[in-house]
Amino acid sequence: MNKIGMPRGLFYYYYYPLYKTFFSDLDARVILSQKTTRITIDQGIDAAVDETCFPIKVYFGHVKELCRYDLDYLFVPRLVSIEPRSYICPKFMGVPDMLRASIDNLPPLIDITVDLSRSDRVYKDQLFKTGKLFTKKTGRIKDAYEHGKQELAYCQAIAAQGYTMAEAIDIWQGEDIEQQLNGSLRIGVLGHGYSLYDEAISMNIISRLRQMGCTVVLPEALSLEEIEQEAATMPKRIFWTLGRKMVGSALKMEKMADIDGIIYVACFGCGPDSFIGEIIERKVSDKAYMLIIIDEHTGEGGLVTRLEAFCDMLKRRRRHKIEDYISAYG
Ligand code: SF4
Known part of the structure; x- marks a missing residue:
């Protein structure tokens, strides 16, 4: 053989x-x-x-x-x-x-x-x-x-049911993996699959967010038609497949009322990411957005601090939103 x-x-x-x-x-x-x-x-x-x-x-x-x-x-x-x-x-x-x-x-x-x-x-x-x-x-x-x-x-x-592609492949191969969709915050996480779903490259960003009580929404959970529709609103067609998927997903997530914030995981030294991250940052104005650039020197401590700060900020925003709706007359 x-x-x-x-x-x-x-x-x-x-x-x-x-x-x-x-x-x-x-x-x-x-x-x-x-x-x-x-x-x-x-x-x-x-x-x-x-x-x-x-x-x-x-x-x-x-x-x-x-x-x-x-x-x-x-x-x-x-x-x-x-x-x-x-x-x-x-x-x-x-x-x-x-x-x-x-x-x-x-x-x-x-x-x-x-x-x-x-x-x-x-x-x-x-x-x-x-x-x-x-x-x-x-x-x-x-x-x-x-x-x-x-x-x-x-x-x-x-x-599409909410697993990362790495988890989906493991399930496809017969592993049993529990779904984690009960977090109090919902965060859209974007990035090229080979950096985002490789736990060593992304430094386990998805598991860390889940441990912090977040439900992670990934591009694979969105429909391709919706992603393409959103990407088509750009003045010029993005001809990089993954770049277009990222921009379309970010624009779609921005419109989803149940998503609290969006994180984009980019790689240092990546040409397409250097402008796709920038486009998303400029276009996403209604949701909290954080760009994380990783490379072989990125330290875990700094990453965890940024994720915690982002989650705290989203929780505060949520609280304020609720408080804003309380009538001044009680
Ligand atoms: S340069 Fe960017 S898009 Fe190209 S392979 Fe590297 S991470 Fe992927």
């Missing part, structure tokens, strides 16, 4: 169920790297060039871990675009080349190009060629891909 390594980073948080199912149905064994630890981060920092952003460095750490196993292939898709007329950050495009240039003992890479900006023909062609590494039967490859898409849709439906 062929062994395929998959790094637990970047688009793992959006597409793992699809590719895991695809390869498993073709009788390949998928080996996933462990959850991110300080060792993963340090290995990634050592291997990656300084100019890349934090999530890419962490991805390198995951690849380094997988290089220790005896793998037949390493699956590192070259993501260009995942939907028509929109693009993924160009750093994704260069990941397979950067890995080849920086890490010596890499297993053979499966680096299919995912570019759906104009059509899905090239992507499907490459996926079928990949499938041919494991079986000669075209029908089997097609079925594996269709099955993968169904599993991904199922996992997304789990996330």
